Amino acid sequence: MPDNALTIADRIQNQLDQLTRAERQLAHSILENYPASGLGSLSVLAKDADVSAPTVARMVQKLGFKGYPDFQTALREELKAKGKTPMARHDTWAEGAPSGHVLNRFTEAVIDNIRHSLAQIEPAEFDAACALLGDTDRRLHIVGGRITHTMAEYLFLHMQVIRQDVSYIQSTTNTWPHYLLDVKAEDVFVIFDVRRYESNTLKLAEMAREKGAKIILFTDQWRSPVHAYADICFSTRIVVPSAWDSAATTLLLIETVIAAVQDINWDSTLDRMERLEDMFDQTKLFRKFT
Template sequence: MGDANLTIADRIQDRLETLTRAERQLAHSILENYPASGLGPISTLANDAEVSTPTVARMVQKLGFKGYPEFQAELREELKAKVKNPIAKHDTWAEGAPSGHMLNRFTEAVIDNIRHSLGQIDTGDFDAACAQLADTSARLHIVGGRITHTMAEYLFLHMQMIRPDVTHIQSTSNAWPHYLLDVKPGDTFVIFDVRRYESNTLKLAEMAHQRGARIILFTDQWRSPVHRLADISFSSRIVVPSAWDSAATTLLLIETMIAAVQDLNWEDTKNRMQTLEDMFDQTKLFRKFT
């Protein structure tokens, strides 16, 4: 089988765009508690995902398996390999805490998310995105949602120091259409959109795309609808043992991108940072200990 070196999660990711709505719902359910989610009867998996049993059978075949038993056998092999993995066998991440402690369970999940997400990233896409962010001939617009606005603001604050002509648009604001008035072809939009995907964000992306803007998307493993409009997309695994999704992998990508763009524009960035420090000295914003 051509997918022999791919995990089932990898196969799902590769085929997301070909899945029907019901199959995407099933994929979401499988990945949320992966790989244990598919170890029970086919009817249990279908009920958990709120889809029909034939939907499960069809998607299993789309993933390259002859049937559900072969799909389950592959999941069991993945589970065995995970147990044998040196990192999975690590007793604790936080010394003094048992392996089942939340600190260790959460850390294990985050590290697994990071490893899997980085394995899916095309370094050429990453470099191209950094070059776009560093391109001062075009304006840069950064957009976040109800939760992701914190990551958008973090990126905006650093980009504002690194280069000129950076705008932070809050998609939850009724005033965001005003920001589109001066958008020109070739401008760059960095958009953050993870589940639950926001209607305002998609509409903003559609209008920016119509005006000829380039879109860089940060999303999750299931991919925001903005993915269809984006020039470059970065999908991060976000599931952790919590009622909330994890932003750790996305933040890692953001911080790495900030470092790369800083290097690309270093001479200009250095001058801007020096000017900013002089302003801080004049305003006495920060205490000095020398």
């Protein structure tokens, strides 16, 4: 993956182990309010992170930039990419579309997204997220938005079979505050939010966090503002040669989560599956050919 395909957040995560203590302090400060944190002057960024100006200059070079102006230019380009409408994204791809059939071009982009996204996920963090989702002492709330509700519903449908106490919330309706009435500190929220990020989803995350709930966020490579409230954040790449972003990588991650969580309490999950199948048989919901 060429460096120019990486976001600055990607570069920081890749370099964390090689940074000095002061540089790591700066890195975490940048990520806390990314990407807005790097749009001010070098001196302001240094002050906000409580590090020296030379520390900022050194780390920017470690990230692969000639200097702070180049660093800021890259940030501004990321902001422009965040705000692109579907029409603008289509124009970008149409101008630079390589030769070859769209089946090949689209598939190559998705495979590249998958490889890059999985390389950024720490196995320990993935396991921690699955442990939270599989903890039946915690109520689980799954939140989707205008587009992401499809992924949220997909996860909800499977989690509802795997365990009890699961609710689905669509932040684009006016009923989501009702779901927060009985939220407790041990509850878990899974929130989906990709560009263009939704104000309702951000407010829901803020209010859930105030109640002490744990938040697992599925977002894109630029990261939703919800990441400021998230305990665990999974960033997947979504850009493909289309006016629309791709959900393929996120869906792969969701299905991997489902596979992992079902094994955490397999005996109780198996019992729920068997009882559900018995209900299907009684209602004759599905055709049988034997």
